[in-house]
Amino acid sequence: MAQGQVTVFGGSGFLGRRIAGRLAAGGAAVRVAVRNPDAAPAPEGGAGRIVPVRADVRDEDSVTRAVEGSGAVVNAVGLYVERGEATFDAVHVLGARHVARQSARAGIARLVHVSGIGAEPNSESSYVRARAAGEAAVREAFPDATILRPSVLFGPEDAFFNTLAALARVAPALPLFGGGMTRLQPVYVDDVAEAAARVLARPSARGQTYELGGPRVYTYKALMRLLLEEIGRKRILVPAPYGLGEVLAVLAGILPNPPLTRDQIILMKTDNVVGANVPALADLGIEPTAVETVLPTYMARFRPPGRP
Numbered sequence: 001m002a003q004g005q006v007t008v009f010g011g012s013g014f015l016g017r018r019i020a021g022r023l024a025a026g027g028a029a030v031r032v033a034v035r036n037p038d039a040a041p042a043p044e045g046g047a048g049r050i051v052p053v054r055a056d057v058r059d060e061d062s063v064t065r066a067v068e069g070s071g072a073v074v075n076a077v078g079l080y081v082e083r084g085e086a087t088f089d090a091v092h093v094l095g096a097r098h099v100a101r102q103s104a105r106a107g108i109a110r111l112v113h114v115s116g117i118g119a120e121p122n123s124e125s126s127y128v129r130a131r132a133a134g135e136a137a138v139r140e141a142f143p144d145a146t147i148l149r150p151s152v153l154f155g156p157e158d159a160f161f162n163t164l165a166a167l168a169r170v171a172p173a174l175p176l177f178g179g180g181m182t183r184l185q186p187v188y189v190d191d192v193a194e195a196a197a198r199v200l201a202r203p204s205a206r207g208q209t210y211e212l213g214g215p216r217v218y219t220y221k222a223l224m225r226l227l228l229e230e231i232g233r234k235r236i237l238v239p240a241p242y243g244l245g246e247v248l249a250v251l252a253g254i255l256p257n258p259p260l261t262r263d264q265i266i267l268m269k270t271d272n273v274v275g276a277n278v279p280a281l282a283d284l285g286i287e288p289t290a291v292e293t294v295l296p297t298y299m300a301r302f303r304p305p306g307r308p
């Protein structure tokens, strides 16, 4: 996207901050729509071109105001743990519908909706079912929307490697739920932000669904080994049944920010890799960045003291 006004919902999040920064650096004026503009961390890059506005995707009127006057809209809202009225359905289905419907009503030219690989309507996970229903709601209200489905995101402040590394720092053994043989294709957060910017600039991306993965597919166990090597810690990897993971997730649920949820355990049962013959990063001219290149840049704090 060259010049123009873009509204980014979820622009205070891990991915949304990068999308906002990338769009601003490319010359766009970015409106970051967040629930609490005063507390929103400054998105990276594009200083002066990014303005926070108040919006909650569950409140359709606030969505109407946030998209007014924009040429494009990106929905990068995420919710991993339900709290009170902030349910998966309220945020990922109703909220996604509000953004798509109000974007259509306001005559917005382009809408990018961020979902995730494996958004299946029949999943055991209420999170995954909501993602699938959200995609359907977006397609219904705004058929030309571009849907981005990333695999697990990595990069500084990611939830995946940082959570596992924090656990590895204190625990002598780490569980491999289901034996750790599920396959993942981690994708660099900046590559997904670049993809969002490029699809906005490409008329041919209208109505498409892209699956975004990194250059390599790993088993969960291989990723754990890579992480342990990176942080210089030896830990026993113990195969554990998914059922144990679900019990641990229930116990973790009493914490304010649970490190593990039942939906994550369910997600671990299914490979999370880019499908065959679907539009992907390569179709956008993006060469994906390897985990091995970026992980060393943000794992130093998890190494034993005195280890470089």
Ligand SMILES: NC(=O)c1ccc[n+]([C@@H]2O[C@H](COP(=O)([O-])OP(=O)(O)OC[C@H]3O[C@@H](n4cnc5c(N)ncnc54)[C@H](OP(=O)(O)O)[C@@H]3O)[C@@H](O)[C@H]2O)c1
Pocket (backbone or CB within 6 Å): 009, 010, 011, 012, 013, 014, 015, 016, 033, 034, 035, 036, 040, 055, 056, 057, 058, 076, 077, 078, 079, 086, 091, 095, 114, 115, 116, 117, 149, 150, 151, 152, 153, 154, 159, 160
């Ligand atoms: N992280 C991953 O590994 C991964 C993998 C695949 C797909 N994805 C998808 O990528 C997208 C972004 O994920 P992320 O990891 O960047 O999430 P995140 O860091 O948790 O950020 C979530 C964002 O959503 C906003 N938000 C939550 N509820 C909202 C509401 N009711 N109204 C308006 N904004 C709301 C938050 O804003 P506040 O400041 O208001 O809280 C925040 O900006 C999500 O769709 C996620 O499912 C992520």
